Amino acid sequence: MSRVSAETHEAPEAPEGTEYRVSTLELFFDLVFVFTITQLTSKLADDTSPLGFAQVVIMLFVILWMYFGYVWLTNAVPPTTTMRRLLLMAGMGGFLVIALAIPNAFGAAGVAFGIGYLIVNLVHSGLFIASGGPGSAAAMARLAPFNLGSAGLVFVGGFLPSTWRAAAWTAAVVVMIVSPYVNRRHGEFRIRSAHFVERHGLVVIVALGESIIAIGIGATGLPLNLQLVVAALLGLALVYQLWWCYFGREQDLRAEHNLAAMTPSDRASAALSAFGWAHAPILLGIVVVAVGVKKTIGHATEHLHLSGALALGGGAAIFLVGEIYFRYRLRIGSNKWRIIAAVAALVTVPVGLWLAIAQVAALVAVFGALLAVEAKRQA
Template sequence: MVPRAGRPVIHTRGVISDASRPAAARPELRVSPLELFFDLVFVFTVTQLTDSLAHHLDPSGFARVLVMLAVIWWMYDAFIWLTNAMPPQTHPRRGLLLLGMAGFLVISLTVPHAFEGSGVAFGWAYVLVVAVHTGMFARAGVSRRAVARMGQLNLVNAALVVAGGYLQGTTELLLWTAAFALQFANPYLVDLPQFQLRSDHFVERHGLVMIIAFGESVIAIGVGIGDAHLTATLIAAAMLVLAVCVGLWWAYFGEDDDERAVHFMAGLDDARRNRLAVRLYNLGHYLLLLGVILLATGAKSAVAHPEEVLHTDTAGALAVGVALFLAANTAIRRTIGLSPLLPRLVGAAAVLALGLPLGTRVSALAELAGTVALLAVVLGFEELRARRPAAQRARAVPVD
């Protein structure tokens, strides 16, 4: 995902961006097959979190999923930074990355009962993940002092997670919430400019993670239908869930929005790029992932009983998931200078205002259809608005 030839050179405060360098002088850094394999564990993590929320769709269950996703995503995203700094091109690196993958698999396995006894295994697997990450980063050519500071802070997080696993219940939730809160402070306590970030690989990897997350909503279609006899109504519900996923995919990628993000990020100096990476790709994508998990949770019930009205919590999960995704996506687009913004915010509000009553008063199928219609209107309006100036410019060009 290197900016294509012919794009303008970006200068930011006297810093010549990576995007301005000739392609021959700047080798492309692509996502490796092992990283894609590593991401398969995250598919399972998202599935486990969705299943946990579906079985405990109440404030307590939602709070637990909020915290578990935050704690897991923090270190998972840290491994994206790691492979950006040192691609897994040697056997020792690959072996250590597979060890980290095993740690994430154990974490995923413990998700359903993390607050009922499995939190101990979650915590110690988390310690393993932190140790592998810190040890590998120490060999990545980054300042040892910066890596040591980062490792210490991540170990404090891990200690809070381990302690919570032993104590369980409300105390566990409080300690894991404290670990979540510490994550907001970590970027300000670490010397971020020491970590040189390659924009092409970084943006591409996060885009692939989002595609994996969308896959969870597709999986929810099959889980919701189960072994039920396939009817026209079930097929219609399945197609509508798929259409919602396509709409969110378009909202994220759109007109090469990922390429435009690469270009924007590459035009910044190390300090600004890294701070923005934390805001957009850690916090921002945490909200996007949470939106997808909520959508998948609601979609399971909607597909299972498309002609019935939904419980408020289930209809709310579906509506809030789509609205949260659109709102977070709009905030990200605003930061990197993409437009328009207002249609997506209006769409998010409309999904909340119309989707919830459709699901609870008419049927699950009605909420799905209404959501698809709103996404089509919002994204279609943006497409027409983007094409209109181009058509006007084309008409203004004199013909010989």
């Protein structure tokens, strides 16, 4: 039998304890997610009002729920056959439609957002149940009605007026949040720790990359002078510090080790909380900081409006809140100084109301002090 024809048949499942690394197809899948992050950042940058922020939070949570669902899927079902790869491509297509709809999702593009989301959900549930192995497939079969119910709310909401659409999509988020606790069988999912931690680390890298893009977009069309260079370098330093908070001192390796040391049931529970509930504010914080950096680059020596200053200080604080819970859930060191840093990040907001570049510098100082104190205490 030829190699191509053989790949169309189901490959035997790897033994439960087998670890493997993230595949290039999964990295290719994440390229579409890059676009969703870019679209959400642009959407928030265009409308930093409380309503605009709320809409971005709703869309981000809805999107992350299924993106993380695909991480759980490929953790249990590696894309080793042609059929699995084709179905993942179908899921990518659904995510692309969602991303294209984001700028006007609460307007004329709501139907497209709902259709794309339904496609993503159907592919995920079908592939998981068909190929996830006895334990994971059974657990997914119990979770699928909740996922499909929330997808139905997103789909129907796309046809409703904007106010009712927001209500339907918020209800979908509520269903997502309560579903693991109503259906208490997520412990049956088998988590391969190395792959799971690596995949979530890569999505954080993707989001941080959007912050770098925000610097470039903010600088587009501006004269390359000292002011712009300093503002851009300070923005880069802040993004680097966010990276260091997440990856520094081998935090990802410690997370992998601690996750692997748990019992299978505890590991699944920790995976849900540390890589689901904790990573939602981590990624939201990165998106919001990117908006603040984008607004700062072109107005470095001016004052920020309250929305821009809150994007910088509040985004950094949201990121740290997610980090604190992530570290707490996986028992990775003390969080005392990160709690202090989250409060200090919010304190920088008045600085931005005075001078934009000064707030970025203040945040760099806050994160620099945090990382220095943590390094000294761990030395």
